[in-house]
Amino acid sequence: MTPQRVTLITLGVADLTRAKAFYAALGWEPTSETETVVFYQINGMVLGFFGLDSLAEDQGRSGATLGTGAMTLAQSFESEGEVDSAYAAALDAGATALKSPEKVFWGGYSGYYADPDGHVWEVAYNPFWPLNSDGSLTLPAE
């Protein structure tokens, strides 16, 4: 048995300096860092960046080529306008556009971009999932 818990999301990056610059351009400030890793406090857990090669070695598969895209991270906002602003800020910071924000089948508004290492972010407004005041999300009772 394991708890429904995530403590740390780690993104493997080819160039830590480039990754830090991209997220800095989005307004993110490292909470803790060394020469080889950088951590950002987020809601309820930590998001970290670590070299791709080091991450593969850490996983016990040195030299493996690690892939992206099958795990995505979403940021929710309070309005379509906030989604548009976040998407524009990401492209301005050097993100690759995947899908411009648009109304989607589940009743919300969503776009996708990839960061400089190909990590996929969704920016979304979901009228059925109001955020808590601290930006965290508690799923509504059904």
Added chain:
Amino acid sequence: MTPQRVTLITLGVADLTRAKAFYAALGWEPTSETETVVFYQINGMVLGFFGLDSLAEDQGRSGATLGTGAMTLAQSFESEGEVDSAYAAALDAGATALKSPEKVFWGGYSGYYADPDGHVWEVAYNPFWPLNSDGSLTLPAE
């Protein structure tokens, strides 16, 4: 500018029934689900499972083969014994062993496994990062 926020982690899966069975074997209970998506409440956000093909389409790149491994999720525990138990539970549930838990260079204890879709999980004990009582993590002040 965007907040340091993650609202939803989505794992693309080849077979939703298989994915649900794996996480059920770990003791996880869906908080909300439909025929095509399942969501679990976790600390501060939501973890969801969605078909790989649907996820690629959602990202605006229908037919793309999405890769795994460059983004990992870690669960932290309060002791090495809890890490060993979580690792054993994952293998019992059908996970692929990547690295058995062992003492690691940063002073903790960590192992890695892959879920049935290749999503990489770390199970770890980090004596420098005590968990909050609700299982969330606030990085210690430096």
